[in-house]
Amino acid sequence: MNDVQADKVSFRDVKAELLRRITEREWGPGALLPGEVELAAEFQVARATVNRAMRELTEEGIVERRRKAGTRVRPSPLRAARFEIPLVRAEIEATGAAYGYRLLERRVVVAPDWLAARLALAAGVRLLYLRCLHVAGAAPYQHEERWISLAAQPAAEAEDFAESGPNEWLIRAVPFSEVEISFLATAAEGGVAWALAMAEGEPVFTVERTTWWQGQAVTHVRLSFGRGHRITTRY
Amino acid sequence: MNDVQADKVSFRDVKAELLRRITEREWGPGALLPGEVELAAEFQVARATVNRAMRELTEEGIVERRRKAGTRVRPSPLRAARFEIPLVRAEIEATGAAYGYRLLERRVVVAPDWLAARLALAAGVRLLYLRCLHVAGAAPYQHEERWISLAAQPAAEAEDFAESGPNEWLIRAVPFSEVEISFLATAAEGGVAWALAMAEGEPVFTVERTTWWQGQAVTHVRLSFGRGHRITTRY
DNA sequence: AGCTGCTATTTGTCTGACCATATCGTCGAA
DNA sequence: TTCGACGATATGGTCAGACAAATAGCAGCT
Structure with a gap:
């Protein structure tokens, strides 16, 4: 034995x-x-x-x-990599830095065509447009540009988002049923470059996320990370 | 009832x-x-x-x-996103385009310091250095820059990689036990910009992957994708 | 007040038996 | 030869019962 x-x-x-x-x-x-x-x-x-x-x-x-x-x-290892996507606040605090937040811009807009197409919105729908900055210690960490559908989420119009980010509010207030996430590289330009203290045209790691609730688009967000940011996973 | x-x-x-x-x-x-x-x-x-x-x-x-x-x-939805990472060939053929491959450079080098540190290699280890291009139809799709440890994988030195990419060879020939994958944004420069027909400094979506087998680094690769590339997942 | 050890509760996992479902082969009919 | 029916077989999933492991919360001690 x-x-x-x-x-x-x-x-x-x-x-x-x-x-x-x-x-x-x-x-x-x-x-x-x-x-x-x-x-x-x-x-x-x-x-x-x-x-x-x-x-x-x-x-x-x-x-x-x-x-x-x-x-x-599997003949060719179609390996699936899992990336965990935490809240910015948690992500920053996990590094030991203090989390800071600043609202840069807040307007009600009508949906631009490219966005209306992407979210399958009717033309002329009103959206709340926000730009804000998440800060780690003294350094800018992430620029957030967000559109919230006021048709899907009218309560958003009453929020000023001066003290805490729209993401944290949305998580508390809005359920979601479907999410699409993309990773891509973009060029820093205008307000993004300024907010992240980067040169015009510098490469920026960018995440785009669109969220639906019961078939209706709730919010679309474009997150731009500071210089040298990367996301990593091991297995 | x-x-x-x-x-x-x-x-x-x-x-x-x-x-x-x-x-x-x-x-x-x-x-x-x-x-x-x-x-x-x-x-x-x-x-x-x-x-x-x-x-x-x-x-x-x-x-x-x-x-x-x-x-x-979960109080804050630490949602985990899964990305499937296929072979370039399969990725290109899935779009309907013809897959093409070109070897751009092939040299034996001693490990540069930054790489030796990252792979935990002894100083002065010999590596096979490769640069190649994966083409979709007529358009450049992905630039691949790869280092293969000749200590871990001596058989690689006998391969010329003229006809098919090192990735496909490695999958057939080499097992692996641990992988680290990063996504980041870089600036196109030199050979990468030229191969992908991009302007110097344009943002490039980049994937870095390091592979180990039983604690020993086998290969490190840096994949740069053509203009506008993004990876997406839904859930 | 603070520490320690116990216990009840909750999830984690395994078992062996059973039926469900998809599909590869085969065999027979047209 | 080709097509369709059908049986064998491998995985998919359910169930009831059992025991293991972790731990929140309590009781009792110092």
Whole structure:
């Protein structure tokens, strides 16, 4: 008997072992893995345990599964990376710096065409337009340019957003059902460059996020980060 | 009796209903949800089914769970966004354009200091340095600048990478255990600007990826995308 | 007041049995 | 030869029961 001291085998152990066999090319790209029952017998666990291990590997993009066809190692690792997107305030305070906020501009506007198209708004809809700056210690950290649909969220018009950012208000006040996030690189220009203390045309890491509630666009925001900002994930 | 036609209730139904109550503020940010047993009784399902629904909500950053303390709606939605990172070839072919590849430069170099530091390499380690261009139809799509550790991967020196990219070779040939990915904005300069047909200093969406195998750095790559590139995800 | 240890409660995981669903092969009919 | 029906098979999911692990909150001690 080996396994004299055998600790209980968990789905984590199974998953780790399967991952080992895959990364060490015991099962190369495209290879067919044994079925769940077979692996359950090998590891001396219930099939449900193997199932959970393999399901997590599927979610991480390591393997592909199809009924009857079985489980295969993905030929080209379409690895999915997860990025956590915290609130600016939390992000800044996590670095140890003091969080500061300044409202730069606040106007009611009619939706410009490009935005109306993107949010599928009727022409001439009124929006609350805001520009504000999030500061880490003394340094500008993030410039926020936001449009809030007053049709979807009339209460926003009564808020002045002088003391705290619209994001924090929206999270408390507005539910959302669907979100689209984009990452891109833009050139700093005009108010953005000025607010972030950057030269005109400098590259800026930018996040755009649009939020809907029950099919209706609630808000669109463009976040521009200060010089050298990057987001990182490991796995 | 309602539920006359009652379809079988699945963890998906439970999850959707919990999510509905959360997004519609029936349970607002920070609120404590009922325990698993209670919900299982309410939905007339096994506790395991409720557990799976709630576990998935946890993974998506919607709720927080702690033993004995119960399950709470996250006060600030630290929503995790998933981005799928395919191979360039697949990414280009998915748009319908023909994929093209050109090797721009291939040299053996000693690790520059900044890279040696980042990869935790000994000073003076030999690396294979490559620059290449991935083309979509007629337009340059992505500039790739890559360093491959010849200590970790000596076989790379025998490859000429004239016909297909180092990424495709590495995926076939080299396992990896750990990956770090960053997104950032940089300024196009020199060879990058030229290859992508951009002006000097134009903003470029850039991805950096470092790969390790069993604690040893295998490769570091810097991918620069053409004008206007963005990556997007919805949920 | 502050510390320590206990306990009840809640989530985490495993088991083995069962049925559901998708689909690959095969076999037979047109 | 081609098409369609059908059975075998692998994964998908549910269930009830059991035990493990973490910990909030309490009781009792110093």
